[in-house]
Amino acid sequence: MFRRLSRWTVAVPLTLALAAGLSGCGGDDSGGASGAASGGSGKTLTVFAAASLTESFTELGRTFESAHPGTKVRFNFGSSATLAQQITQGAPADVFAAASPATMKTVTDASLATAPATFVRNRLEIAVPADNPAKVDDLRDLADSKVKVALCAEQVPCGAAAAKALDAAGLKVEPVTLEQDVKATLTKVELGEVDAALVYRTDVLAAGGKVKGIGFPEADKAINDYPIAALSKAPAADLARQFVQLVLSAQGKSVMAKAGFDVP
């Protein structure tokens, strides 16, 4: 009896998980259908956005939903390069907000978006654990071989920016790891596995009290522009334009500034 039961206890959740996974990837149909059932003229807006926009865009998404009753905003947060590839491979996205002009260029080069607008800029900070065990207080301390440093890999925007800033300071830093994205880099600081990391100011703010941010003048040499564009094949083209307008509006700017972005 127990053996039979235990087989089911494995099989049933597995099947459910698979079904959930499938429906989650099923595109707009399911979301649109449930939106229609609950809100009448329900539509879904799908926004692909850089991971560093998670907090600010989630808030703007709620603002957008309350301004457009019945509309659901779905987000796909991730590495800008990955998102750009998903879009060029035909993912059904309405808006793309990237953490670097280079990743947006992948999408505009494929004629999937025109005239992206730079809506915010992000600057690097040194992130250290709250108790700052290695007593780091400026960029030069990262070059000390006793200080364990995590950087983003140069293939991702935060890594390219870090390399630029360290170059500008004429410093050679030997990191213990080159992380795949900025959130992974920050996690290593939060867990105290490294003494310092170069991440965006917005990520330091989002981490709350778990890490301390230290600004440094060379960050001015490595400012990251964030472009946003409504996609030309957007299934919900009107909503896409309106969402971009919201991000560029005074209200959008105040949300972005609160998250730690430089607003042009």
Add this chain to the structure above:
Amino acid sequence: MLTPRPGSSSGSAGSKGSAGRGRARRDSGPAGRVPWVLVVPALVALVFLVAPLAGLLVRAPWSTLATRLAEPQVLTALRLSLVTATLATVLCLLLGVPLAWVLARVDFPGRRLVRALVTVPLVLPPVVGGVALLLVLGRRGLVGQWLDSAFGITLPFTTTGVVLAEAFVAMPFLVISVEGALRAADLRFEEAAATLGASRWTVFHRVTLPLIAPGVVAGAVLCWARALGEFGATITFAGNFPGRTQTMPLAVYLALETEPEAAIVLSLVLLAVSILVLASLRDRWVTSP
């Protein structure tokens, strides 16, 4: 070639299918007609598994393949992958075979619970596994802070860390296969050895182990393959640094950020090497007589 007969309903095909299976079992010759209710899904499964591979081959930048392969980073990552996956497999064998033996041969309270716990790394997303490893073995982890203060050993961001992360994720594959082999093995050999005065240890390494050798090898092969492809736990626990902790899957992931073509080349190398190793092992060991 097996062609399904058109127009036959699934019901009648099903009953014919079971009759065919019975016949096949008796004479095990080619006479048994294979039921199409099994063949069609089997073909779908095969296409489903092989099509992505074909996609990689089609999109591979064949003209620049040689120059891309000559890059030193590729070889470094490949060597690190092979070394760490092999070390992880050795570690899994040293610890996992005894665990499988205990699960299969020793009756103790809570055995079912322990068996379920062994499979946890199978269902845990590898990234979570990596975070869990950091929480235990990291510089501020439960065990790690003691390792650091007493011996000055820190495991994250080291090649040892890669081996540990791979072993954590791959060990259930070995334990499950070996335990299955142990349960299927004929107990009478072990009992005979015991009645002749052999100790349990002697029985284990002189009788049981040779008896289940194919199961152990099959488990080790699965374990090695899983370790070779390991990504999430490795990048979370051991980080990513060329030559030290950047294995092939990590190199593939980062290449994908900027150069999808380079990522395809790296994937092909990994695939070719693993198919080579697995095929040679399969022919020699895994195929049951």
